[in-house]
Amino acid sequence: MTTDELRESYLEFFVSKGHSRQGSDVLVPTWDPSVLFTPAGMNQFKDHFLGRCKLEFTRATTCQKCLRTGDIDNVGRTAYHHTFFEMLGNFSFGDYFKRDAIHWAWEYLTDKKWLGLDPARLSVTVYKDDDEAADIWHDQIKLPSDRISRMDEDENFWPASAPSEGPDGVCGPCSEIYYHVEGVGDVEIWNLVFTQFNRVGDPPDNLRPLPSKNIDTGMGLERTASVLQGVETNYHIDILRPIVEAAAEVCGQKYDPKSENGRRLRRITDHVRACTFCVHENVYPGPNKEKYVVKRLLRRAVLDGRQMGMSEPFLHRLVPTVAEIMKGPYPELSETTKRVAQVIEKEESSFFATIDAGLDRIERVFADMKAENRVMVSGGEAADMYTTHGFPPELFETLAAEHNLTFDWDGFRSEMEQHGLESGGGQRIELFKSGPMDALKKAMHGSEFLGYDAIEAEGKIVGIIAQDRLCEEIDEIGHDEPIIVVLDRTPFYGEGGGQVGDSGELIGPSGRFEVSDTQREGNFMLHRGHLCQGKLELGESVTARVDKYRRRAIRRAHSATHILHHCLQTHLGTHAQQQGSKVDADWLRFDFTNPTAVGRETLREIEDHVNKHVCKAESVSWQNLPLAEARQAGAMMKKKKKYPE
Structure with a gap:
């Protein structure tokens, strides 16, 4: 089978x-x-x-x-x-x-x-x-x-x-x-x-x-x-053995499963497959979080190639093989093969430019350690290799292990912190979290959002959270920590999709609450702010009033991101996909993917194109559609975002 x-x-x-x-x-x-x-x-x-x-x-x-x-x-x-x-x-x-x-x-x-x-x-x-x-x-x-x-x-x-x-x-x-x-x-x-x-x-x-x-x-x-x-x-099944063999051919090796080079070829196979899928989803090599993982995998694979005699980029040549083998369940890989290969080749070239100097320096470190009868690579030595040669600490640790040496991770992190730099290390994150919202989530489905049609509406207080616990009422004006008020229905938009949350006020029978920000937790809108007058009680009705001038400015910036996205894809290609954005009342930021820097002339053309759309002053309309219908209508969707059906 x-x-x-x-x-x-x-x-x-x-x-x-x-x-x-x-x-x-x-x-x-x-x-x-x-x-x-x-x-x-x-x-x-x-x-x-x-x-x-x-x-x-x-x-x-x-x-x-x-x-x-x-x-x-x-x-x-x-x-x-x-x-x-x-x-x-x-x-x-x-x-x-x-x-x-x-x-x-x-x-x-x-x-x-x-x-x-x-x-x-x-x-x-x-x-x-x-x-x-x-x-x-x-x-x-x-x-x-x-x-x-x-x-x-x-x-x-x-x-x-x-x-x-x-x-x-x-x-x-x-x-x-x-x-x-x-x-x-x-x-x-x-x-x-x-x-x-x-x-x-x-x-x-x-x-x-x-x-x-x-x-x-x-x-x-x-x-x-x-x-x-x-x-x-x-690595010998039908979807992996061909990549192993292709890696062996590219590296000028004969695949021997029992040899050290055999292990290197299997590692290259795994890492290039992982990175092909990541870069396809626009996760490029970088210094933080998932981007650092991609960088680490690519550089580990490059190091394996270097240890087999490779002196120039080679991993990118395996991307078409990965795409071809995986095209059955993932035909979309074929659409981005060229871009993925370009991104991987660029990272390879960057590392090859420094790898020889880094390896020479590491060998000297190992020689010094042997002369000094030391068995642990110091944090300072590892930090120097990372900051000077861009040599990932994980690769340093791997090479040290091959010499029966250990690695001082605590010392490395300490050195990096002293220099104000990130160490690239991961963190253990709990899969499921509990807290004061749990009781609300068990009691009701969420807050009904009315903000598409109204900026003022009546809602009932279903939750008050202060000092990380649920409260029956709040009557302390000027509380140091922000308080969260949850309503059963609200016109306030919770931060999401890069757009900041609304601000405004909640007016109750005997109190006024100033909303400085609105966040979302699942289907709930969390109104964060401070009590300005009187008190608010659980179960009472309030008037939720959004700051209409700020909302209007945010809407303008939001529309601008869609126009910019369209123009970027027109001038650069459909690979220029949104990776993130920040939409605020008086400014916006739009993150997108492109294998190379955008030239000044192209930037000017994009700017002119955007301004032409803005000057048309066309009206904005929207529809709520099932996901399948939205796709058919040509809606653009972020590949890394989960959309409800």
Whole structure:
């Protein structure tokens, strides 16, 4: 079975079980600040799991593009680790639970109509206290007891160790399915997560049963394909081996899986595939967040090439191979191949310009350390390499490990902070957050937004948040910290899409609240400000009045961004897509992608084009349309933004 056939087979199976087939979410979900990249199939359904949005379906199945860097040091060295990979998944939102999830997993894996794997080679793990799952596997699936292992929370709970260590929020036990590969051992191919608890506080008795139990499963596409195709590593399946071979040809090598160069070629394969998808989504190499990850991956791959004798850019030559192999499920890659290759080549050229000097300097550092009997690279040495030669600390650490040396990360970060620079390191971010908004989200769907038709309206106070807790009333004028007032309906626009939030006032029966800013949390509008007079109480009606002059100025700036976007694409090409914007009352900023700097003459032409549109003084109209109709009408959409259907 080919990998493309496996992908379609899985989705077809779960559609036959009443699931709604959903497309892959983007790799960089800007709507979700808790993650840099989409780490799993469930990420696009977080609001479904938390009950924050209206459900159009209670069962879903996807093949999700994912990117993780937690195991980056193992990429190329082990048979199964990747940064970019695809995850097959099936999900239930308060619909079916453990019995169906387990039965369907077994049917798909063993039925000859589907994968037809040998049942005797399958084994499972369950959480040590999950008798329900263990009984289903033993009594209903008829799996022998010696092929059912009970594991602790660090192995079979999601998130790992959540009961004792947190974080608070949705969690649950899981059951992992393994396939025995001769000469390799048991290979995990599927993880069934039973999200049935809400963790609140420290143990004991901190796992509260959820009123609606959910299913979240994940099957690694590449890993399962390697099992079906009988190859010893994911990198030898039909969608990866051609990239490995192409990398070997470009680098003038013969691919030997057991050699160090073989490991380098596998790492190049992984990294160039990951970066092709990232740059396609307009995530370019840069100094911060997800852009830094792309830079790091490209430079690690360049270093691998340099260690195999490459002295000039080569990764960009592999982009067409990636696009060709992945064109079945992702035909859009073919549309941006040239631009993606240009971006990657530019970053390669930049690093090649300094890499030799950097490597020479690092070798001298290692020689000095050996002479001084030191085993740890100092933070100062690493910071100097980063600031002087642009040599990423992760690459320095990798080279140090090859010399059996360690790396002082704390010292490096300290040195960078002293110089006022960012270290490029990541951070651990909780997937689900809890707080004073949780009670509101459970009680109602959100705030009704009236701002398209009105700048003044009546609304009822449904929430008052002060000092990070819900209050019944506020009567303290001039409170140091901003207070948040939530209404059931409001004309105030919450900051979003780059546009700043509205300001104005809330007038109640016995008080006046000055709104300095409006933010949004899911479907709720949060009016931030201070009490100026009297008091406000929960449940009372207020008049919500937007500052109409400021709103009018913001609308002008918003229209200007659309005009500018159109003109940029007219003069530069359709690749000039919006990456971000800031729309304020008296200024705007528009971020867009272009492989090279825009020339002065072209800028003048764009400016003239924009001004011509402005001088026409045409009226502005808008429509609310279903997503499919908006696409057909030619609406431009940010690739990294999640839009409701």
